[in-house]
Amino acid sequence: MTTHTTRMLIIGSGPAGLSAAIYGARAGMQPIVVQGLQPGGQLTITTDVENYPGFRDVIQGPWLMQEMQAQAEHVGTRMMWDTITEVDIAGGSPFTAKGDSGDEYVGDVLVIATGAQAKWLGVPGEESLSGKGVSACATCDGFFYRGKKVAVIGGGNTAVEEALYLTNHSEDVTLIHRRGDLRAEKILQDRLFAHPRISVLWNKRVEEFLGDPLAGGLTGLRLADTETGEFSTFGCEGAFVAIGHAPATELFRGKLPMDESGYLLVKPGTPKTDVPGVFACGDVMDHTYRQAVTAAGTGCMAALDAERFLAEREFSKVAETAEA
Numbered sequence: 001m002t003t004h005t006t007r008m009l010i011i012g013s014g015p016a017g018l019s020a021a022i023y024g025a026r027a028g029m030q031p032i033v034v035q036g037l038q039p040g041g042q043l044t045i046t047t048d049v050e051n052y053p054g055f056r057d058v059i060q061g062p063w064l065m066q067e068m069q070a071q072a073e074h075v076g077t078r079m080m081w082d083t084i085t086e087v088d089i090a091g092g093s094p095f096t097a098k099g100d101s102g103d104e105y106v107g108d109v110l111v112i113a114t115g116a117q118a119k120w121l122g123v124p125g126e127e128s129l130s131g132k133g134v135s136a137c138a139t140c141d142g143f144f145y146r147g148k149k150v151a152v153i154g155g156g157n158t159a160v161e162e163a164l165y166l167t168n169h170s171e172d173v174t175l176i177h178r179r180g181d182l183r184a185e186k187i188l189q190d191r192l193f194a195h196p197r198i199s200v201l202w203n204k205r206v207e208e209f210l211g212d213p214l215a216g217g218l219t220g221l222r223l224a225d226t227e228t229g230e231f232s233t234f235g236c237e238g239a240f241v242a243i244g245h246a247p248a249t250e251l252f253r254g255k256l257p258m259d260e261s262g263y264l265l266v267k268p269g270t271p272k273t274d275v276p277g278v279f280a281c282g283d284v285m286d287h288t289y290r291q292a293v294t295a296a297g298t299g300c301m302a303a304l305d306a307e308r309f310l311a312e313r314e315f316s317k318v319a320e321t322a323e324a
């Protein structure tokens with residue numbers, strides 16, 4: 001077992017973690033990033049990215065993450081191919097984390113950037129047609145379905161917001177929900193029902209995504225009526241699964257405050273958790289925006305606040321010594 005010590009320990013290697021690392025390294029905090037099970041995060045399982053600032057042409061998600069990692073390493077970040085299985089934050093700074101490899105990581109500050117995963121339906125065709133008509137993010141991929149018929153699956157705030165967003169690109173948007181009423185807030189429901197280009201299919205469960213991944217992608221959905229059991233086919237070229245996200249916060253259960261969905265709670269407008277020296281950034285604390293650029297922004301905020309935390313602590317130590 002090896003113990004790795006650093007001023008700044010970062011768990012997670014998506015845009016939030018790597019942005020924190022870039023800022024942290026340039027501020028001399030010699031960060032360690034423990035990459036986790038999906039190095040690079042959610043962008044590594046997407047294809048085209050057209051909304052990350054700085055690139056006029058369409059870029060690829062995995063490429064963007066490779067570049068971010070290369071930049072983080074170039075400025076002095078140590079990347080660790082390991083997954084954290086246990087953290088100890090109760091005693092305050094320094095914080096200790098154990099890796100799957102058996103190694104131990106000790107950081108004066110801890111930045112949590114473990115992200116979130118979109119929930120999927122788990123039905124046939126969903127995985128093979130992912131990126132070829134099936135998506136879990138309308139803001140990311142809606143543009144690619146300009147002028148096409150699209151469906152959104154789900155009945156919560158995300159599904160309704162995605163359906164409304166998609167009307168920017170598509171003339172024909174259908175929300176498909178498994179029950180007869182929506183979970184989304186009333187104001188969003190009112191907007192949805194009033195929209196002339198959105199229809200709703202009630203009491204329908206998606207049984208299968210139809211189409212050929214190698215030729216033309218998604219062509220439709222096979223639906224089952226949840227009341228009558230009848231099957232039908234719904235033709236569409238894009239389908240957005242919006243049935244919620246799961247934040248990766250299992251490690252912190254009982255250790256840090258979370259909301260009812262498991263997202264880490266931070267002081268409003270900051271990445272500060274309840275524990276001084278522990279910061280949370282990216283999708284693990286944001287169920288609203290969930291974009292690579294917002295995750296990168298909060299990663300930067302975490303590094304700046306981490307630097308302030310360490311500077312204030314150094315200052316009080318010096319002051320204490322001077323008083324003694």
Ligand code: NDP
Nearest residue numbers: 121154155156157158159178179183242243244245287288
């Ligand atoms: P929610 O958990 O609120 O809603 C998920 C929806 O997906 C529900 O309608 C649920 O159906 C449906 N669903 C779940 N599993 C399946 C399945 N296997 N098959 C078919 N349908 C399924 O998730 P959201 O992502 O919408 O929202 C998460 C949180 O984020 C909420 O607290 C929400 O309020 C918040 N949020 C806030 C926003 C804002 O304030 N602007 C924007 C987006 C999210 P059923 O209703 O039958 O359970």
